[in-house]
Amino acid sequence: MILAVLSGFLAALILAFSGKLFRGRLSVLLGLLPLSIFNYFLYFFPDISAGKVITFSYRWIPSLGINLDFRLDGLSMLFVMLITGIGALIYFYAASYLEGHKFLDRFYAYLSLFMGSMLGLVLADNTLLIFIFWELTSISSFFLIGFNNDNAESRKSALMALAITGCGGFFLLASFVLMGIATQTYSIGQMLAAPGFLKEQPAYELVLFFLFVGSFSKSAQFPFHFWLPGAMKAPTPVSAYLHSATMVKAGIYLLARFSPLLGDHLLWTNTLMITGGFTMLYAAAHSVFKKDLKSILAYSTISALGMLVFLIGIGTRYAIVAAAAFILVHALYKAGLFLITGIIDHEAGTRNIDKLGGLRKWFPLVALAGLLAALSSAGVPLTFGFIGKDLIYEATLHTQDFFRYTLTPLALITNILLLYAGFSTGIRPFAGSIPENLSKGPLHPSLSPLLWIPPLILGGLSIFFGLLPYVPDQLLVSHAASSIYGSYIFLPLKIWHGFNLTLLLSAVTIVAGAALYFLYRPATASAATQYWLQWFSPQHLTEWTGEKTRLFAYHYTKMLQNGYLRSYILTITVFLIGLIGYRFFSTVDLRVNTSGFTEIRFFEFVVFAITVIATITTVFTNSRLTAIVSMSIIGLSICLIYVYYGAPDLAMTQFTIDTLTVVLFVLVLYRLPQYLINSNRKMKLRDGLVAFSFGTLISLITLQALISPANKEISRFYADNAYLLAKGKNVVNVILVDFRGADTMVETMVLTIAALGVYSLLKLNVKPTDKD
Amino acid sequence: MEYLLIFLIGLLYSSGIYLMLRKSMVKLLLGLILLGNGANILIFLMGDIAKGQPPIIPRDASIFTQMYADPVPQSLILTAIVISFGLQSFAIILLKRVYQMTKSDNLDTLNTHEIDI
Numbered sequence: 098m099i100l101a102v103l104s105g106f107l108a109a110l111i112l113a114f115s116g117k118l119f120r121g122r123l124s125v126l127l128g129l130l131p132l133s134i135f136n137y138f139l140y141f142f143p144d145i146s147a148g149k150v151i152t153f154s155y156r157w158i159p160s161l162g163i164n165l166d167f168r169l170d171g172l173s174m175l176f177v178m179l180i181t182g183i184g185a186l187i188y189f190y191a192a193s194y195l196e197g198h199k200f201l202d203r204f205y206a207y208l209s210l211f212m213g214s215m216l217g218l219v220l221a222d223n224t225l226l227i228f229i230f231w232e233l234t235s236i237s238s239f240f241l242i243g244f245n246n247d248n249a250e251s252r253k254s255a256l257m258a259l260a261i262t263g264c265g266g267f268f269l270l271a272s273f274v275l276m277g278i279a280t281q282t283y284s285i286g287q288m289l290a291a292p293g294f295l296k297e298q299p300a301y302e303l304v305l306f307f308l309f310v311g312s313f314s315k316s317a318q319f320p321f322h323f324w325l326p327g328a329m330k331a332p333t334p335v336s337a338y339l340h341s342a343t344m345v346k347a348g349i350y351l352l353a354r355f356s357p358l359l360g361d362h363l364l365w366t367n368t369l370m371i372t373g374g375f376t377m378l379y380a381a382a383h384s385v386f387k388k389d390l391k392s393i394l395a396y397s398t399i400s401a402l403g404m405l406v407f408l409i410g411i412g413t414r415y416a417i418v419a420a421a422a423f424i425l426v427h428a429l430y431k432a433g434l435f436l437i438t439g440i441i442d443h444e445a446g447t448r449n450i451d452k453l454g455g456l457r458k459w460f461p462l463v464a465l466a467g468l469l470a471a472l473s474s475a476g477v478p479l480t481f482g483f484i485g486k487d488l489i490y491e492a493t494l495h496t497q498d499f500f501r502y503t504l505t506p507l508a509l510i511t512n513i514l515l516l517y518a519g520f521s522t523g524i525r526p527f528a529g530s531i532p533e534n535l536s537k538g539p540l541h542p543s544l545s546p547l548l549w550i551p552p553l554i555l556g557g558l559s560i561f562f563g564l565l566p567y568v569p570d571q572l573l574v575s576h577a578a579s580s581i582y583g584s585y586i587f588l589p590l591k592i593w594h595g596f597n598l599t600l601l602l603s604a605v606t607i608v609a610g611a612a613l614y615f616l617y618r619p620a621t622a623s624a625a626t627q628y629w630l631q632w633f634s635p636q637h638l639t640e641w642t643g644e645k646t647r648l649f650a651y652h653y654t655k656m657l658q659n660g661y662l663r664s665y666i667l668t669i670t671v672f673l674i675g676l677i678g679y680r681f682f683s684t685v686d687l688r689v690n691t692s693g694f695t696e697i698r699f700f701e702f703v704v705f706a707i708t709v710i711a712t713i714t715t716v717f718t719n720s721r722l723t724a725i726v727s728m729s730i731i732g733l734s735i736c737l738i739y740v741y742y743g744a745p746d747l748a749m750t751q752f753t754i755d756t757l758t759v760v761l762f763v764l765v766l767y768r769l770p771q772y773l774i775n776s777n778r779k780m781k782l783r784d785g786l787v788a789f790s791f792g793t794l795i796s797l798i799t800l801q802a803l804i805s806p807a808n809k810e811i812s813r814f815y816a817d818n819a820y821l822l823a824k825g826k827n828v829v830n831v832i833l834v835d836f837r838g839a840d841t842m843v844e845t846m847v848l849t850i851a852a853l854g855v856y857s858l859l860k861l862n863v864k865p866t867d868k869d
Numbered sequence: 870m871e872y873l874l875i876f877l878i879g880l881l882y883s884s885g886i887y888l889m890l891r892k893s894m895v896k897l898l899l900g901l902i903l904l905g906n907g908a909n910i911l912i913f914l915m916g917d918i919a920k921g922q923p924p925i926i927p928r929d930a931s932i933f934t935q936m937y938a939d940p941v942p943q944s945l946i947l948t949a950i951v952i953s954f955g956l957q958s959f960a961i962i963l964l965k966r967v968y969q970m971t972k973s974d975n976l977d978t979l980n981t982h983e984i985d986i
Contacts, residue, residue, distance in 0.1 A: 663889065663890045663892070666886070666889050666890060670886055694870070694872070695871065697870050697872075701870055701873065705877065709876075709877070709880060712903065715884065716884045716888060724896075728903070731881075731903070731906060732906065735909070738874070738913075742913070742918040742938060743918075743938030744913070744946075745925075746923075747943055747946055750950050750951065751950055757958075758954065758958070758961075761958055765962065766895060766961070784887055784890040785887060787886065788883040788884070788885075788887035791882060791883055791886050792880060792881075792883025792884075795878060795879055795882045796876065796882075799875050799914065803871065803875075803914070803915075807915060807917060812916075812940060816924065816932075816937060819926060819940075820926050820932065821932070826927075826928075827926075828925065828926070828940035829940045829944050832940055832941070833944050844948055844952060847952060847955055848951065848954075848955045851958060851959045852955075854962075855959055858959075859962060861966065
């Protein structure tokens, strides 16, 4: 099984390195990958039908509790079939749809990466593993949405989708970690062994909150829904695969998976019913105003996802079976409609429903597929959609009194609007006569079978499952529903329930929806009237926040990293004064102990006075030469201080170096212009204040440091052993060239490097053109 | 004498910082040198200054018999002086080259600002 899961990643890797082979017609062969995985999983059907749960475990990071644990049950099986089955159709379809695209190999690499991640997500038994695959699906979705990377809109949508789903992923991780802490395990199988445990934990509310944000962002629930219409910038096969049939259902999968663990709790039920209910109505209402085929499909997908969340929220046996069936129903007809939209876009060059019509004359078989998908989405009897719709009404009718009267109309309105969306996309482009703008005929007259067979298969399956409902029921739906519910459900799907309220509701749906379809056309003005509401929309708020954050980061960076050296020095100094000063004054009690201090002799005072005067001159003079000379006087005075206090070596070095520096300074700089006179008094005052405080602080610290006795151990060792061990009598010299000889050698190297630098700077010839 | 040295350290530090906060490159360099001098005296002072007793073992002895100045700060300062010379000479030459290229001593003119990110 691990090979089946990881083969997607392997394929992506191979394509990344040797993709050129599959850029041409050979790309069709890549469809064999999902097809073979599909066939591999068919082999598990007998076990799943017997109600078994198949587990596989591979050691990965046992110390962290992360193993490649996979678990195949009814729910996973349903998703695996969707991922690989629809995946195979998409692979074949894309080979023709994107034929001749220069990055076709890259496309398949992303697609394989996605398929592998998605399989891993629905099969993983370990929550951390789920998180990893979850993020991988977000990333591959990002690449696929931004596949047309020369389009700015496309890039923006990709970023938006990544931002929303990626952030959701972090919430999910938080939820998983909290669950892991509460249950002491990351294995879903072990958690499922004690289903009621998590509900009694104090962390339950938090776990739920994080899980909801994670799944809602992925499954495009309000208020995170807006990335999905944007994601329609992706090539149509991607929209069909990721953004309607599989990836957006990952959030649904997650809710379904944790339903036995966390569900059947007031918080769970109400949140899901309210969010799902609102989303399905909100999105369905939006879809009515759209003219772009893909936008209609996007909003009706959001609506369908809302319906699924809603059903999982209700959580009764009817609702769970309805959810499981509707996942399959929706995947079949929505993927089909997307593929048909792709064909229309490919051949007619437009997706605006106002400019389309009569296409049945071009492609009768595609029109047939569109009709089947639209009928299934409408829930017309003898299609699988009818059974799905029936179950939804059954679910809402089998709730308690209050809910029965509120939820049923809600579902009814949504279904009517969804029917309209299905008809608009599946039938309208093919009905009527061909408008003038399309009179030239299709862009590619010979339609490749790779394009029209996949939607026809999907449409055919919708009818086949509708005619023989026990087939999908026995194979997929009942086992998936049992997994979601947590115990076995026996509630067979039926074509005919007899004359009852459900049938009446279905009839009302179809009649009202058809009436809407025939009587209503979206007007152009309706978009403009909604404009002022846009400011409050979650999408606008997200973009606004993003833009403001970017501006804030820009100004903040510009303030701190402004490129002026002196402002950095100022910041560092002020910070140091604050930090050290605070610590110093809050913890050290100031004492002055002058007993050990030496007395001041007259000539010392003279030297001191000279140094002070020279320093002040250096700072305030307006002549560069004066500054250099007075600086050298400071150096020489310090030299004298060294002499007075028993440091002849220092005095000699200081004298030499000081002289050299002054000579160098004068030689190089005497030709420089006068100092700039910047008489900004405020600035000088501020800098002076900062400098003064810093100097005072250093003086105070020095005064305090003198009180504590210095550790003389090292000095004594050197002094005692200078002659005995190193045969030298000048201890300073012995330390430098003997005890710490290696350090001195490195120091010499530093000087050599500096000398090389100086030399090369002097020799450097800059061409006039380089000066700029 | 310690008082005077402590005052001197404070003065050199604040003058150094003040000069480094100026716009001129030469002042920046002078400030750095002053700061270095201040730091040297600080280290020197930490070694309990003892007058007139260099850390040199008398000619006729193999170990010290009298008080001696602390040799460790001295060797540290010696290293510091030499290294700072390396830095200073490099900086002076660099300054000269920069001036040759830009005809300016103003640090601000060396900045390139990105207009927008």
